[in-house]
Structures are given as structure tokens and as C-alpha cells.
Amino acid sequence: MGGFDFDVIARGAPFIWGGMLLTLELTALAVTGGLLLGIVIALLRLSPLKPVSWLAAFYVNFLRSMPLILVIFWFYTLVPKMIGSSISGFQSVLIAFVLFEAAYYSEIIRAGIASVRAGQISAAMALGLTRLQAMRYVILPQAIRNMIPVLLTQSIIMLQDTSLVYVVGLRDFLTTAEIVANRDNRPIELYTMVAVVFLVVCFSLSRLVGRLRRKYSL
Amino acid sequence: MSGYNWNWPILLKEPYFGWIVSGFGSTCAIALLAWAIAFPLGSVIGIARTVDNRIVRGIATAYVDVFRNIPLLVQMFLWYFVVPELLPKDLGSWVKRDMPYPQLSTAIVCLGLYTASRVAEQVRSGLESIPRGQRYAGMAMGLNGFQVYRYVLIPVAYRIVIPPLTSEFLGVFKNSSLALTIGVLELTSQARQIEEYTFASFEAFTVATVLYCLVTLLVILLMRIVEGRTRLLGAITAGG
Amino acid sequence: MIELKNVDKWYGTFHVLDNCTMSIAKGEVVVICGPSGSGKSTLIKCVNGLEPFQKGIITVDGVSVGARETNLPKLRSRIGMVFQNFELFPHMTAAQNIVLAQQKVLGRDQAAADTKALALLDRMGLADHAAKYPAQLSGGQQQRVAIARALAMDPIAMLFDEPTSALDPEMISEVLDVMVALAEEGMTMAVVTHEMGFAHKVANRVVFMDQGAIVEDADKDAFFGTPRSERARLFLSKILRH
Numbered sequence: 258m259g260g261f262d263f264d265v266i267a268r269g270a271p272f273i274w275g276g277m278l279l280t281l282e283l284t285a286l287a288v289t290g291g292l293l294l295g296i297v298i299a300l301l302r303l304s305p306l307k308p309v310s311w312l313a314a315f316y317v318n319f320l321r322s323m324p325l326i327l328v329i330f331w332f333y334t335l336v337p338k339m340i341g342s343s344i345s346g347f348q349s350v351l352i353a354f355v356l357f358e359a360a361y362y363s364e365i366i367r368a369g370i371a372s373v374r375a376g377q378i379s380a381a382m383a384l385g386l387t388r389l390q391a392m393r394y395v396i397l398p399q400a401i402r403n404m405i406p407v408l409l410t411q412s413i414i415m416l417q418d419t420s421l422v423y424v425v426g427l428r429d430f431l432t433t434a435e436i437v438a439n440r441d442n443r444p445i446e447l448y449t450m451v452a453v454v455f456l457v458v459c460f461s462l463s464r465l466v467g468r469l470r471r472k473y474s475l
Numbered sequence: 476m477s478g479y480n481w482n483w484p485i486l487l488k489e490p491y492f493g494w495i496v497s498g499f500g501s502t503c504a505i506a507l508l509a510w511a512i513a514f515p516l517g518s519v520i521g522i523a524r525t526v527d528n529r530i531v532r533g534i535a536t537a538y539v540d541v542f543r544n545i546p547l548l549v550q551m552f553l554w555y556f557v558v559p560e561l562l563p564k565d566l567g568s569w570v571k572r573d574m575p576y577p578q579l580s581t582a583i584v585c586l587g588l589y590t591a592s593r594v595a596e597q598v599r600s601g602l603e604s605i606p607r608g609q610r611y612a613g614m615a616m617g618l619n620g621f622q623v624y625r626y627v628l629i630p631v632a633y634r635i636v637i638p639p640l641t642s643e644f645l646g647v648f649k650n651s652s653l654a655l656t657i658g659v660l661e662l663t664s665q666a667r668q669i670e671e672y673t674f675a676s677f678e679a680f681t682v683a684t685v686l687y688c689l690v691t692l693l694v695i696l697l698m699r700i701v702e703g704r705t706r707l708l709g710a711i712t713a714g715g
Numbered sequence: 716m717i718e719l720k721n722v723d724k725w726y727g728t729f730h731v732l733d734n735c736t737m738s739i740a741k742g743e744v745v746v747i748c749g750p751s752g753s754g755k756s757t758l759i760k761c762v763n764g765l766e767p768f769q770k771g772i773i774t775v776d777g778v779s780v781g782a783r784e785t786n787l788p789k790l791r792s793r794i795g796m797v798f799q800n801f802e803l804f805p806h807m808t809a810a811q812n813i814v815l816a817q818q819k820v821l822g823r824d825q826a827a828a829d830t831k832a833l834a835l836l837d838r839m840g841l842a843d844h845a846a847k848y849p850a851q852l853s854g855g856q857q858q859r860v861a862i863a864r865a866l867a868m869d870p871i872a873m874l875f876d877e878p879t880s881a882l883d884p885e886m887i888s889e890v891l892d893v894m895v896a897l898a899e900e901g902m903t904m905a906v907v908t909h910e911m912g913f914a915h916k917v918a919n920r921v922v923f924m925d926q927g928a929i930v931e932d933a934d935k936d937a938f939f940g941t942p943r944s945e946r947a948r949l950f951l952s953k954i955l956r957h
Contacts, residue, residue, distance in 0.1 A: 322645065322691035324652035327663050327683055334676045338479065417546035424656065431549060444556040452545045452553055459544035611765050612802035612861075616816035616868060617792025626815055630806045 262443060266450050269437035276433030283351060283429065284416045290355035291415070292408070295362025302367055313363070320360035325421055329353045333425045346427050358415055365411060369404030370396060406470040413462050417455065430454075482675045486682055491669050498665030499686055505582055505651040505661060510644060512587025517594025522624060524599040535595065542592035547585075548653055554585040555657045582654035586647060593643050601636035602628055634705050641698040648690050662686060716741045716872060716903055717762060722771035724757065724927075731757050732768060733927040739872070744904045746914040746935075749924035750950060755907045756799075758924065759874050762905065763791045776871060792820045795865030799877040801857040803849040809836065809860045810845040813867045821868065828867075835863035839893060855886030862893055872903035879910060909954055915939065923947040 301313035332353040381391035438447035523535035613623035655664035666683035724732035813832035898917040921938040923931035
């Protein structure tokens with residue numbers, strides 16, 4: 258195999274950079290969509306209407322018991338059949354990610370709200386605030402502070418998860434690197450490069466989250 | 476879904492039924508064997524992250540940082556395509572040619588080492604959540620460092636981490652699906668194959684989904700029983 | 716029996732213990748008091764090496780606590796310690812808490828350790844609670860089990876780190892009664908506490924600490940009569956006013 262050939266990485270770089278852009282775009286869109294849907298589901302779970310909260314709980318637990326790959330396959334093969342027209346692979350994968358990650362985000366949000374001591378809401382209501390005001394001014398500010406680091410950590414995991422689009426051949430960072438690896442028969446260089454890039458990026462981001470957590474911890 | 480040809484009975488026909496059974500078998504085998512690596516190794520690493528010795532702690536921390544910050548799929552490729560090339564020649568060629576069940580074994584090792592880093596984090600946070608006074612109390616009565624862990628900290632920590640470890644254990648079943656990328660015919664992969672052969676996509680994926688959900692329910696039920704058996708009478712948060 | 720000589724300790728740049736010197740003779744009861752954050756808990760934890768210190772010498776029964784060659788677990792097994800938050804082990808019954816170190820450290824057999832545990836629980840008035848878990852006991856009961864756990868090791872001295880400050884008021888006396896009885900039996904004791912009634916009753920000496928330093932070390936009567944330092948006088952007036 259010879260020594261470690263950096264040149265093969267350099268030659269493949271423009272193509273792989275295109276893959277990286279897809280990875281980042283998918284992550285950004287999936288985080289945004291997943292968060293928005295996650296908030297809605299968390300609120301539904303906290304709803305006083307039992308059937309609503311049960312339905313939301315079912316959604317969360319159902320998706321959390323499924324492998325992400327299977328969810329990707331479901332949407333990649335079935336969505337076109339269901340709506341009768343073709344959508345792009347990127348769109349179907351994005352839908353899968355949003356629905357899947359929303360289940361995880363909603364759990365984090367729910368736990369964040371539950372982590373605020375019950376005495377706080379009593380204290381707020383004893384001052385004459387309504388339940389809604391207590392939520393808005395007392396509970397949520399504390400809850401958000403508790404959950405932001407966890408939400409960020411989940412988003413780093415999500416960045417790693419996007420590599421799974423490989424299974425449907427979408428040309429993300431990993432898949433483009435794999436294409437180059439096969440073309441030039443240089444798997445060692447390219448897979449090592451992918452691992453190192455993910456390691457550096459995700460490690461730095463998690464350090465940042467750790468610093469944030471310490472800075473804002475109550 | 477108009478015009479879709481439902482064909483549930485096809486799942487009971489051979490070879491498809493056999494595929495499902497063997498796929499489910501592989502999924503369970505990968506998950507259980509990977510857990511057999513992850514649980515003891517992760518426990519050791521998690522404990523190592525809380526000891527006073529800086530070198531031990533540093534090594535354990537590095538392990539967790541590396542394994543948690545590279546996507547599992549990339550790790551799978553590293554173990555399958557890269558590591559055999561880096562091994563000493565004899566070992567490398569044994570791995571490539573003679574190792575039994577090469578894909579399955581690789582998947583198990585990869586998933587086991589990855590999950591160990593996650594187990595380690597749970598064990599560490601369990602240990603750290605025990606008030607410092609418990610460690611002092613153990614030391615004050617003359618227990619040595621090993622005994623303090625063995626008799627005081629670990630029995631309590633494992634009770635604290637049972638719920639988060641349940642979700643890691645479920646994770647091992649879900650993550651075993653990544654083995655399909657290196658050619659292991661586990662449950663998801665078999666569902667995919669049935670879909671390709673029969674076009675019964677809905678049926679094939681449904682059966683896989685149902686089986687994953689069954690595993691989840693079963694594990695949660697089992698862990699509830701374990702939790703009930705080992706429950707502390709709500710004492711951990713007292714004092715502090 | 717316990718000697719501290721010019722002990723200094725820093726947390727980073729924070730000077731927790733400032734040149735502390737004191738001694739406790741065999742059979743003596745010394746009460747250590749002072750405002751919170753004055754370093755009294757840290758001082759007492761240095762005596763059995765739970766907290767390291769950077770300068771000075773501490774010896775217990777002639778053994779140097781800070782020396783590298785000292786077998787700390789062995790030394791600690793000879794000194795009993797009682798904590799503010801009891802620190803019973805939640806996964807063990809009261810009896811098991813008392814048996815653990817007897818077996819694992821002293822190597823006593825099960826039967827001997829059990830007998831000792833039950834005898835001590837009986838002495839604490841807790842004979843009926845041997846099989847209960849800490850969470851099933853009240854704070855006062857838990858602290859008495861903790862004292863029994865320390866006594867089971869046949870210690871040469873006992874250290875108490877604010878043993879009653881986490882207790883509800885009605886439970887304080889049941890713990891203090893046990894401690895008074897111990898003192899009257901001639902146990903060597905160092906007690907960090909604000910219970911001046913206890914000090915009045917059984918202490919030989921009172922040590923007053925402030926900002927990491929030992930400000931006053933006097934006979935009980937001298938301390939309560941006319942403390943020499945302004946800070947000790949202020950402290951006493953604050954806690955005795957009510």
C-alpha cells in the first residue's frame with residue numbers, strides 16, 4: 258500500500274468539500290426542523306388533555322425504539338409511493354431526520370421543564386402570577402438554561418448521524434470520501450481523514466458546549 | 476397509497492420468512508455480544524475517569540473523547556477497511572482471510588468499543604452524583620481506595636445508572652443496524668433485501684419495525700424488574 | 716495523642732488553614748468552634764488524612780499523617796469519624812453498615828462483627844432497627860448508627876464534624892446524649908460543633924477558629940468566662956444571644 262498518501266486527499270478535496278457542504282446543510286436544516294417540531298411535541302406531551310399527551314408520548318417512544326437507518330429507508334422508499342410523485346433523496350432524508358430527531362429534542366425539552374423544582378411554580382403562583390405567567394417568567398428561563406447544553410450536545414450527535422445518508426447513496430462528506438477511496442483505491446487515507454475531521458470538529462464543539470455549561474450553570 | 480398491492484402473506488413464504496428470522500438472529504447476536512464487551516469495558520473506563528491518578532484518568536478521558544466524537548458509521552469503516560491494513564502482517568492477513576465471520580466479528584468489536592465509551596459516561600456521572608461524604612466515610616473507617624469503590628461507591632452508582640444504561644442497551648440493538656454497511660445481513664438489511672426482491676416495501680419494513688419495537692418493550696420490562704429488585708429506599712438524595 | 720504543628724493548607728490561592736497548632740491529650744474532649752468557612756471542618760479532616768495539607772506536621776499516636784510511608788487506611792481505622800450528613804451507606808442496613816469495615820479492614824469474622832454491631836446498636840437504643848435501611852430511619856437515628864459504626868472499630872479517638880447541624884431540633888439531644896456518655900467514659904474526642912451546651916458540659920478545652928487560623932485555645936472555663944480575643948467574644952455573643 259505504501260506510505261500515507263496526502264496527495265490523494267488533496268486531489269479529492271474539491272469533490273469531498275461538496276459533500277461536506279451537503280452534510281452541513283442537512284445538519285442545519287434537520288436541527289432547525291427537529292427543534293421546532295420537538296418543541297411542539299414537548300408541549301403536546303405536557304398538555305392536560307390525556308389523549309393528546311398519550312399520542313405525543315407514543316410518537317416519541319415509537320421513534321426512539323427505531324434505528325435511524327430504518328427510518329431513513331422508510332421515508333426514502335415509501336414517501337414517493339405514498340404521495341405518488343417523486344421527491345428528491347435529500348428531501349426524503351431531511352423529513353426522516355426531522356421526524357426522528359424531534360422525538361429526541363422533545364424529550365430533552367420536557368426533561369428541562371421537569372427539572373425545575375415544583376416549589377418554583379407554587380412560589381410564582383403564590384405571588385399572584387397565572388400558570389401561564391409562571392411558565393413564561395419563572396419556569397422557562399430556568400428550564401432553557403438547563404436544557405441548552407443538552408440540546409447542543411444532541412445537535413453534535415445529529416451532525417454525526419447525518420453520515421448515515423450513505424445508505425441511500427446521498428453524496429455527503431462520508432459518501433464522497435468513499436467514492437474517492439474506491440476510485441483511487443486509497444481507503445486508509447480517506448477514511449482516516451474523515452475520522453480525523455469529525456473528531457476535531459465534534460471534539461471542539463463539545464468542549465465549547467462544556468465551557469458554556471460551566472459558564473451559565475446556576 | 477392507492478394502487479398499492481398489499482401482500483402480507485409473502486412474509487411467511489420462504490425464503491423471506493427465513494431471511495427475517497436469520498436477520499433478527501444476527502441483530503440480537505451483534506447487540507448482545509457487543510454489550511458483553513461494552514458493559515465491562517465501559518464500567519472500567521467510567522471508574523477510571525473518577526480516580527485520583529492523573530495518568531489513568533487522562534487515558535480514560537481520551538478513550539471516551541475519541542470514540543464519542545467519530546460517527547459510528549465511520550468507525551465501522553475504519554475497523555473494516557483500515558485497521559486490518561495497519562496490523563502487523565501476519566495478524567492482518569489472518570483478519571482478512573481466516574477470521575471466522577469477518578463482517579459480523581468486526582461489527583461486534585466496533586459496536587462494543589463504541590458503546591463502551593457511552594457506558595463509561597453513564598457510570599462516571601453515576602459515581603460523580605454520589606455525595607463526596609460517602610467516599611470520606613468509607614475512607615475514614617479505614618477502607619482502602621479499592622474497597623471504597625467495591626463496597627461503597629459502585630453498589631450505589633449502579634443503582635443510579637440502571638435507567639440510563641437501559642437506553643444504552645437499547646441503543647446497541649438500534650446501532651447494530653449499521654453493520655449492514657459492511658455487509659452483515661441483520662434485520663434492517665434483510666428487510667431491505669425483501670423489499671428489493673418482492674417490492675413489498677411496506678410489509679418488509681413494517682415487520683422490521685415491529686420487531687425493533689418488541690425488543691424495546693421487552694428490554695424496558697426486564698429493566699423495570701431489575702430496577703425494582705435493586706431499588707434503594709430513596710436514600711441517595713438524602714444529605715449532600 | 717493528636718498533635719498538630721504549624722499546619723498550612725491552600726485551595727489554589729485560598730489559604731484555608733493558617734499555621735494551625737494544637738494538641739489533644741489522651742482522654743481529652745476538645746470542642747472546635749468558629750464562624751462558617753473558618754476552616755474547622757477542614758482542620759478535623761486533616762487529622763485522619765481525608766484532606767491533604769501542604770505544610771506542617773500532624774501526628775496521631777506518634778504516627779505522622781502526612782508522611783509518605785504512613786499506611787493511611789490503617790491509621791484511619793484507629794480513628795472514628797462522624798459526619799455532618801451521617802454518610803451511612805444507603806444500600807446497606809444499619810447492621811451491615813456497622814459490620815462492613817470490621818470485616819474488610821479488621822478482618823473480624825461474620826459472627827464476631829454481627830455480635831459487636833448488635834451490642835452497639837443496643838447501646839444506642841436502636842436494637843430494633845438493625846435490619847432497617849438508612850432511609851427508613853430518622854436523622855437522629857441515622858447519626859447514632861453512624862456513631863456505632865465508628866465505635867465498632869474500637870477507635871483510640873473520635874472525630875465529630877458538626878454531628879448535629881443537619882438534624883431537626885428535636886433530634887439533637889438524642890445524639891448529644893450519646894456523645895456525652897462517650898466523653899464521660901474517657902473517650903478522646905475532637906468535636907466541631909456550635910452546641911455550646913455540650914461544650915459547657917463535657918469539654919476540657921475550646922478552640923476558636925476564624926479565617927483558617929486558631930485564634931483562641933483555652934480551658935473551657937476561661938473561654939466562656941473571658942475570651943481573650945475580640946472575635947471570639949463577638950462570636951459567642953452572636954450564638955448565645957437567643
